[in-house]
Amino acid sequence: MKVREWDPRTASATEITSLVALLNEVSAVDLPDDPLWHDGRMRDYLSVTMPGERKTMWLVEETPGDAARGVAPLGAGSILLLGDIGVVEILVHPKARRQQIGRALLTEQVRLAHSEGFDLLGVEVAGGTCAVDFFEAYGFTLAFTEIRSLLSLNTVDWFTLGDLAAGVGAGYQIEFYPGGPPDHLIAAYAAAKAEVRDDYELGDLELRPSSYEPQRLQASLNTLDARGLKLYVVVAVVEKTGEIAGLTEVVVPAQRPGRADQYDTVVVPRHRGYGVGRAIKARMLFELRSAEPKLTEVQTWNAAVNEPLIKVNQELGFLADRSWLEYEGDVAALAQRLGITGTSA
Ligand SMILES: CC(C)(COP(=O)(O)OP(=O)(O)OC[C@H]1O[C@@H](n2cnc3c(N)ncnc32)[C@H](O)[C@@H]1OP(=O)(O)O)[C@@H](O)C(=O)NCCC(=O)NCCS
Structure with missing residues (x-):
């Protein structure tokens, strides 16, 4: 398993397709009623940010070059530095969970946030998924709860x-x-x-x-x-x-x-x-x-x-679907917990 920084702006079309495959594998398990993602304009979706915001992404592959060969990566993570918060996303392929891949991606995100002087990470997590256990295991705390509602147009x-x-x-x-x-x-x-x-x-x-x-x-x-x-x-x-x-x-x-x-x-x-x-x-x-x-x-x-x-x-006619949770994590505490900074830091 190898973590590497990945830039969607320069990635090959096959790598983008591989990432869409990962997104859909994750979605099928964690949000099974959600529609699948398509490749159309995915590169733009992943790479464009608001002026002043910066985004960095990482991929985890079983064998280097998997994504370029059309194999869905084992995991992907991103951090968006905006204002005074780093917003993170982590996706791990269902077949590769509980193998510390999420931890490896979080470590990269925290390392970057720490080196850029950010104090706080935020993440949006779908209620009732294992991401709740993951982020709580690393000391993230619940900051805000929203309800997602869905309207099916054929019921209107x-x-x-x-x-x-x-x-x-x-x-x-x-x-x-x-x-x-x-x-x-x-x-x-x-x-x-x-x-x-x-x-x-x-x-x-x-x-x-x-x-x-x-x-x-x-x-x-x-x-x-x-x-x-x-x-x-x-x-x-x-x-x-x-x-x-x-x-x-x-x-x-x-x-x-x-x-x-x-x-x-x-x-x-x-x-x-x-x-x-x-x-x-x-x-x-x-x-x-x-x-x-x-x-x-x-x-x-x-x-x-x-x-x-x-x-x-x-x-x-909107129907409540599930809760949507915003968690926050303290960068200094995470850096210590993940061994990025020494215990005396
Ligand atoms: C959340 C997610 C990223 C975790 O990835 P992972 O690689 O399986 O996590 P790790 O193996 O690094 O787990 C690290 C620790 O987190 C905790 N943890 C992770 N998954 C857990 C689960 N299902 N139940 C309880 N604890 C869990 C454990 O403490 C675990 O350590 P341990 O395995 O030594 O007990 C993965 O489940 C996922 O992709 N979920 C769907 C996508 C998502 O919702 N992402 C978050 C929003 S961006």
């Missing part, structure tokens, strides 16, 4: 949905924008996001940070596009003022076009209680139905404490 009652889409107070204009908000709405869009962020702190680790000011927002739109993630947004514009009362974002990945991710849905506090949240999410489903004929499911994540949003999701 489109007539009822029409009522939800139309059931919004007078004075709000609901608008749909494939590709993201147009230039004239960027500032208002970022302002709405910033206002909701200031309104209440849910306490998550910001492993998927949102963009609250126009320049950063534009950069994140460009990044999504460059990673092969097609963005759709629906906004509720206040007719009188042009401000944005609410917005919802869905991304359809080229790497898994059957299942979309619903990202942020926010309603600015003073516009709550007028049916805005329900209307924008319902309108989004109608638009997706015609824009993305291959789409069969939408998944979304909510803080377990975000009751208004959970209620809207239930009305639309």
Whole structure:
């Protein structure tokens, strides 16, 4: 077994295919109801980051060159250095588990985070999988819990949905924008996001940070596009003022076009209680139905404490799927535990 740094930007097409095979082997065991990943734009998905973020990846092969020969690697790991946190991912082939491969990948991640002066690692783990035991074994602690919910489009009652889409107070204009908000709405869009962020702190680790000011927002739109993630947004514009009362974002990945991710849905506090949240999410489903004929499911994540949003999701037909856990680990303690630094360090 050999761990080596791996750069998806320069990897051969066969290596990328081998990595997709690993992803699907892992998914089949840990998230058996999730659709499989495709090769389309996987290189972009793996290598493109937001400006200022840095990503490093490693592969573990049984015999050097396996991935280049089309053999799925035994494991893969990555660390994304963003802000003051290193976000890690570790995948170990089901046939190669409990052989310390996860540990070897974690060791590389911690070594890098430590040498770059990062104090904290974060990781997202699907509830009920052995990753929970793995990260807890290394002293990671649970920081935040979300619920993943799934909507199967063939269960949607489109007539009822029409009522939800139309059931919004007078004075709000609901608008749909494939590709993201147009230039004239960027500032208002970022302002709405910033206002909701200031309104209440849910306490998550910001492993998927949102963009609250126009320049950063534009950069994140460009990044999504460059990673092969097609963005759709629906906004509720206040007719009188042009401000944005609410917005919802869905991304359809080229790497898994059957299942979309619903990202942020926010309603600015003073516009709550007028049916805005329900209307924008319902309108989004109608638009997706015609824009993305291959789409069969939408998944979304909510803080377990975000009751208004959970209620809207239930009305639309989303069903809670499983918990999604954010764990954090202390780099100095991990470095000691993994023997990277001496016990007296
Ligand atoms: C989590 C995962 C990476 C662990 O990889 P692994 O190579 O099997 O882990 P290791 O052999 O290095 O295990 C190290 C220690 O973690 C703990 N551990 C790992 N798997 C465990 C399990 N299934 N049950 C209990 N403890 C476990 C043990 O303490 C183990 O040490 P031990 O074998 O000496 O008892 C692997 O199960 C996996 O790929 N899971 C699916 C992908 C995933 O969810 N990744 C996390 C999100 S990115």
